[in-house]
């Protein structure tokens with residue numbers, strides 16, 4: 001068992017990693033973002049959730065999934081019976097990528113180069129935390145974790161294996177659920193997301 005309880009060396013290593021991430025210049029996104037949004041949660045978490053990148057509110061708050069997608073995520077976790085505070089939540093890309101439009105900052109999808117540059121951080125987070133179960137929220141997270149494009153529809157709802165042998169699940173991104181215009185379909189898709197989370201909970 002290589003996972004160490006928080007309070008030992010593990011915490012110091014994670015804090016050193018965080019300190020480095022705050023000064024990251026591995027890609028250009030740091031130039032316009034407010035700050036690095038690193039992962040958070042107990043270092044002995046048995047589930048690691050991986051999102052895409054911080055959004056506008058996360059960029060300002062410095063914490064992952066605290067904006068509209070985060071609220072939906074929290075509600076779905078609650079429905080599935082997962083206590084977020086027992087999980088580690090992070091993103092594939094740790095700086096907000098956006099295009100300014102008037103006073104607004106419009107989310108822009110990270111490219112393969114940015115995902116690749118930022119893999120350095122998530123791989124080190126994973127090395128320290130060693131979660132038995134990892135969850136890719138959407139295609140960017142899946143790309144980062146598997147190192148290649150993974151179709152969501154074909155791969156969701158079943159346990160997959162990462163290169164380190166640990167279990168990984170792919171499901172949709174909460175933002176996708178926010179964008180579905182049609183109410184019935186939105187309700188259906190949210191229920192499928194909760195179903196995925198329940199299955200994941202039973203494995204962790």
Ligand code: URA
Pocket residue numbers: 051052053054055058063064065066067069070091175
């Ligand atoms: N979307 C993400 O992928 N991550 C966040 O932290 C917020 C929104």
